[in-house]
Every structure is written in structure tokens, then in C-alpha cells.
Amino acid sequence: MSLVKVSPADLSIISGGDDVYYKVVHDPNFPFLLLEPGQLSKLQSDFPSFDQRTVINYLYYRLVDAYSSFLTPDSSSIRSAFEEAWEQPYIYKPTLGRPRHLRPEERKFRRQHWTDDQMLDINCAQETVFMLPYANARAFVDAVLPTQSDRDSLRYNVRQLAESILVGFRSMIDQLSWMSRSTKQGAFAKIENLVKNIAFPDWVADDQKLTSYHKTLMITQNDDYVTMFKKSNAFNLQMQFLYLLRSTGSDRIDFNGPPGTTNAWYQPELNSITFPLAILRQPFYDPNWPAAMNFGAMGVIAGHELTHGFDDEGVQWDGTGALNGWMDTMSSYSFNEMADCVVQEYSGFCPLPANYSAAACIDGAQTQGENIADNGGIHSAFRAYKAFANLNGPDPLLPDDELSQLTAEQLFFIAFAQDWCQLPPSPDREMRQLLVDVHSPSLYRVFGTIQNFPAFKTAYNCPYNSKYAPEKHCNVWVSEPKQTTGIPQIKNDVNVAPALPIAPRNLSVYSAYQQAVDFFQASVDFTQDPCNDFYKYSCGNYKQVVSFHLADEKNKAAMAAKLLDPAYAPTIQSSAALQKTQQFFQSCQKAVPTMANDLKNLNLILPKVNELKKRIGADFTAVYSQGMPVTVAPTPMQLASALAYLSFIAGVDTLVTPMVDTNWVTPTMGYMLHVDQNTAYYSKSYYQGGAWNIIQPQYLSNAKAQLTNYATSQGLTLDQSLLNSTLSKVLEFERTLSTMYSTDDTTRRQFQRSWNNGKTADLQANYTFLDWGVYFTDVPSVGPLAADKMVNVIETDMLKKLSQDLATMTTPDVVVRKRI
Structure with a gap:
């Protein structure tokens, strides 16, 4: 018998009917x-x-x-504020498996009367992200990457960044003094076998496969919103269980999540990292931005997800996604010592006053996986950036008198911190996160990571034992180098070219640099001392929701605009899947403003x-x-x-x-x-x-x-x-x-x-x-x-x-x- 690879797009071909039942x-x-x-x-x-x-x-x-x-x-x-903080959000349930997300994945759509048409459009677009994730993805891809050249270029650039992060992480493992040679071989095999899903699945851009995937979703223009919702919900449940019919092995290139969600995730049972299209945009990534910014923002995210493959859960799975641990006893003992340092360190961070009792401080054990991933991620991303800069030379300076004074390394760290800029949360919401979230609060994702990274101290010339550069810290996925004798090799910077101002003759690059300036000016507070409060230094002027949510809104606005664009109508009419997405979106637009009254009759x-x-x-x-x-x-x-x-x-x-x-x-x-x-x-x-x-x-x-x-x-x-x-x-x-x-x-x-x-x-x-x-x-x-x-x-x-x-x-x- 020959084995045939079956993708998610092909699953619907064998859905339903007596054949499935018999199988x-x-x-x-x-x-x-x-x-x-x-x-x-x-x-x-x-x-x-x-x-x-x-x-x-x-x-x-x-x-x-x-x-x-x-x-x-x-x-x-x-x-009340308490209700808002403690409501149970509709958590998007992955089709299968257990992805390790960069941040909690919540579906924010609310069925309410929106007086703002733009907010109505954004919320209805959000509904399609989770109810019709791949048809929505097609519209989103067409909106932000309209040509094949755009798609190929983005994937190439992100793949290059991801590969450089892998090289950086491999070099960290290679230099670990506490890891045995056999364990390092297992780690290297896992890196070599890692699947990298970038932007969107290939079949999303294939009309025939996209239509085939959605063929059992029988929604029509005459269906009302509630009917479409029920049919889509049933369709998604059906597609989840159709994976049971696949007998040719796991699909390691399966995204297992919407390309339209602003997140990233690692899947241990597939040994894959996924960067959906929604996160491959500003403020996390722009191919025309200085490399230091891209490595500091998107590079650390990539390093974070990669590190999940090597945390206390990840080391139980091998390079092919099999439950087959590869870390030996002595290496495991040293790993646990490293992890325990992180647990104790973060347990000492207390965002709330003492009267909150056990809820005042971070649970270091509960958050250890994410904290270790943050720390390992920034180490590998910084190594990757330095290697890139040594090979390609410095990027031009930002077109701003103040920002142009920043070194590339300083830009790297600010870009990292700005992933987590947000307005201060209410005490109730902070308490909820401390009690139940596996992620540390935003401020401490920055503080804990920076204080464990001596390169930050060097970049900002911080005084010895200052708050963000303490003498006592945890070495995460790095160890002190072995001592050597003889004449050391000294780096010669004489031939390193100085950075020059950005020239406006390249309009696309100059425009991207100017957007970076606008982005920094709206958040960085240069009156703060970065060595004593780097979070406030990077985010002190930021007056919006966390960057991920802000990016979410911009992405949903782009989706909505595409579905409403008259010029896109012929493309929609040529694709049954896109028609279903537009019908769902339009039914939502029509229904939500009068939902309160309609629900009484429904x-x-x-x-x-x-x-x-x-x-x-x-x-x-x-x-x-x-x-x-x-x-x-x-x-x-x-x-x-x-x-x-x-x-x-x-x-x-x-x-x-x-x-x-x-x-x-x-x-x-x-x-x-x-x-x-x-x-x-x-x-x-x-x-x-x-x-x-x-x-x-x-x-x-x-x-x-x-x-x-x-x-x-x-x-x-x-x-x-x-x-x-x-x-x-x-x-x-x-x-x-x-x-x-x-x-x-x-x-x-x-x-x-x-x-x-x-x-x-x-x-x-x-x-x-x-x-x-x-x-x-x-x-x-x-x-x-x-x-x-x-x-x-x-x-x-x-x-x-x-x-x-x-x-x-x-x-x-x-x-x-x-x-x-």
C-alpha cells in the first residue's frame, strides 16, 4: 500500500457519509x-x-x-470592573493538540450594539477569524500581501530571521558546560527537525483546495447570522474529528490556529513553531525596519517559541514530535537547577500590595515555562542579530535627532520591551493574571528578562548592581565560559563602518523608518533612567492597550476593508469559500446592531x-x-x-x-x-x-x-x-x-x-x-x-x-x- 499525504484542505473530501462511519x-x-x-x-x-x-x-x-x-x-x-476582570473569556479551542501560545488567546468579539461603524466592522471581522479561520485568512492575505512576490518576499525574510535564531540557540546549547554531549546531540536533532510555519498554509491561496475544505459548510446568502453561526460551529467541530481518519502520520505543517490572530505558538507533538501572518506586521515586524528592531521584537518572539521546545515539557518530545525524552539524568539535574533559579527569581516579583496575600506575587512555578522561554528567546535573538550585523554591517540611523543617538543594541532592547507596552492594568485584572495565567505580567516579562541578560548592562552602560543589571541573576540557557590560557583573541572594530543617516531616496525604506520613529516617539520616555526602570523608559509615554491587542484591531480593520472593497468583489465571486466568509461577515454586520431586540424572538x-x-x-x-x-x-x-x-x-x-x-x-x-x-x-x-x-x-x-x-x-x-x-x-x-x-x-x-x-x-x-x-x-x-x-x-x-x-x-x- 502506498501512503498519500493528506492536508487539512483534503480532509473534507472524505467527510461525512457511510465511508467515514465504516472506517x-x-x-x-x-x-x-x-x-x-x-x-x-x-x-x-x-x-x-x-x-x-x-x-x-x-x-x-x-x-x-x-x-x-x-x-x-x-x-x-x-x-463592574471586577466583573470585567474576572469574566470567563471565550477561549479559542485549538482544533487539536496543545499549542504553547506567546500570550493567552482570547476571542474578544462581543454581540452588542455598536454606534461606531468601524468597531462593528472590526468585531465582525474578528468573528470570521475564529469561525472561518482559513477563508478569513485568504481575504487577509489578499489584503496585505496582494501579489505572489509580496508573499514570497515576506516568507523568505521571516524564514531567514527564524533560521538565524535557530543558529543562535544552537550556539548557546553548544557552549553549555552543564549539558552532556549525548544530550546536545538530541537537542541539535530537535533543532534540525523543527518545522517553521510562516504566514499562512499554502493551500489557503489555492482556490480549489480552499473551496474543497469548506464544501460541507452549507451557509447561503439567505441564512441569518444565528443560522450561519450554528452551521459554522458545527462545521468546525466536524473538521476537528475528521483528523481521526488520517492514517498517514501527523501533519507537521498544520498551523492549528488562525493565520489572522496576532500570536505565535509552539506545538511539542509536531515540533513546529507557527508565526501567523497577523503577527508579521508592525509593530512586531517590517522588512524595511532596522534589523535591530526586527530582531528585538519579532526575533525575541521567535526565540521564545523555539525555547518552548527545550523547556521542562519540550524536552519530553523529540525532533519528530514523538514522546521520547532525550535529556539524560545529569543534564536534567542541571536543567532543573536553572529552572529553579527562574522560579525563585520570579516568585520574588510582587506587583500588588501585601494585603493581597498569596495573590500579590507572581507564581514562579506556574509561569516558569513562559519565563524560561522569554529569557532563552532574548539570548538567541541577540546572538542572531549580532551575527547579522557582523555580516551585513550597520543599518542607517533613524531620521530623528534624539532616536538617531541610540545604538543598534539599544534599539534592540527597546523593540523587545515595546512588545509588552500597555496601560497599567487594574488591580483586579492584575490579580486575575497572577492567580491563573501561565504568563507573567507585561512589566515583569521585560524586567525579569532584562535583568538576567548582561548584554543589556553593556548596551546602556548601567552602573554595577543597578536595578535592571543586578549582580545576582539567573543564567538561562547560557553558562559561564570555560577558562582558557594563552593570548586571547581581541575583536578589532577598526574596519566596522559607522552607521549613516537614512536617505529619503528609497521611499519605501524611508517611510518604514519614519513609521518606526513615530512608533517610538509615542512610547519611549527619555526622561527615565533605563538602568533603574527600563520598562518605563521604553513604555512611559504609551497610552494604549497592549501592543498585541492594538495590532489585532489594525489587522481586523484590514480584513473588514478587504471584504467591503468593491474591487475585491470579482475575487470573492470566484471563490465559494470567500463568498461564505463575506456572507458571514455581512450577516454579522446586519444582525449585531439590532441583536438585543432580535434575541427576544430568536x-x-x-x-x-x-x-x-x-x-x-x-x-x-x-x-x-x-x-x-x-x-x-x-x-x-x-x-x-x-x-x-x-x-x-x-x-x-x-x-x-x-x-x-x-x-x-x-x-x-x-x-x-x-x-x-x-x-x-x-x-x-x-x-x-x-x-x-x-x-x-x-x-x-x-x-x-x-x-x-x-x-x-x-x-x-x-x-x-x-x-x-x-x-x-x-x-x-x-x-x-x-x-x-x-x-x-x-x-x-x-x-x-x-x-x-x-x-x-x-x-x-x-x-x-x-x-x-x-x-x-x-x-x-x-x-x-x-x-x-x-x-x-x-x-x-x-x-x-x-x-x-x-x-x-x-x-x-x-x-x-x-x-x-
């Missing part, structure tokens, strides 16, 4: 993984003891909340609630027949049907979490269905003691407002005392799931423990609280799975414990309510 049901080698078998065992064990009324209401509550943006807002309520959530009721066999007693007990617990078949509906159709994961990912151990075997532990409303760190005590009151208040709003839409008035009691139990149940039936994030960073492959028949035998045959029936375009299909369970003990406890619950209605 999954009858292929005896179809693999599955259960990621947390321990947690699944605990769930199995304890499920009988759970209050069934609470469990049921939990499921209902989560469903309603997931679609709450389609509820008419309560005009009497005004969102009643979008009620059919979903009714479907869940039909499957679980119990009412939503937090709202309907308020306070009535649930006398009969859902059967394993009913619970399985309900959870399958929530995950596979509504897109809301609860007691168990299905996902598609590669075969970790043997990527050449393609993709597998993984079954993971529960997914809560917030990330698991919210439910720990200190954080939970802070957020629970507001979380409860918001949940009550959501259900009251839903009840009002159904013409019902709720007893607030009963609602408070019911939801208090619901939230406590969720906290229990997130603490007692969830493995902590630190433990989960070790992936080998999560490789637990087996057959679906094993699931049915070991975790009887669900009828797994019923559960898998709703896998999109795949159908039910045979008993001999392989499955990997991550937390088996926890799942078994939950399964057993759920069966003894005395109050069934808790489960049903949570999903609303």
Missing part, C-alpha cells in the same frame, strides 16, 4: 488514549455519592452560560435546553419547577448521551473532555481520540483555596445574573433565595471536580504518565458511570466506535472515583443545572 466503526486498529486514568477512576468510584440534582443543574448551567452571549443583556445591570438557547432535557431525562430545576428535587438519577446511557451532546454538538466539555491529538509515541500512526479529565468554567488554578475565596462571591453573583436573565427570556421569575442555594451547591460541585477529581498542572507537565492507550471495551468495563458506546455515537461525522478501538485515559483513578461517587448522589438535579 471508524470497523477499523480494529483505530486508536484511543485516556489521558488521566487516575482521575477517571476516582470519578467512577465517587460518582454514586454525588448530589444528582446538583450534577444535573451543573450541566444545564454550563450549557446556558456557553451561549449566554445570545441572551438579551439585563439593562438594569452595569458591569430564543436560541431554549431548543438546546430541551435537547439536553430529552437526553438526560431530568428537568432544569434551577429555573423550571424551581426547587423541586430530582428523584431519579440519570442512567449511564442518559448521562453519556447528555455529555456527548454537550461536547460533540454544543461544544461544551464538562465531566470528561474529548480531544483529537497525534499518536504521541508513534506519530506516523496519525491521530487519536484522547479522553481527558473534566473541564471547568475557569482554569483549575481558580479553584484553589486563596483564589477561590476571592472569586467565588462574584462568580456566584454572575451565575445568578445569567440564570435570571435566561429565566426572564422564558417569561419566568425566579425565587432568588432558592437560586442562590442551588447555584452555591453547583459551584461547590465544580470546585470539587477541579480539586479532588483533577490532577494538578505541575504533575500533568510529565506527559509519559498520560500515555494510557486501551480499547473502548476497557472504558465500558472500568468506568461504568457512562455508557461509552452511546457517548461515542455523537462524535461528529465519525459515528459510534467498536469495542475493540484503542483509547488512552489520562487520569484513570480520578475518573473511576468520580464514576463510583456519582452513582450514590442523593440530589440528582445538581448535575443538570451546571451546563446552562
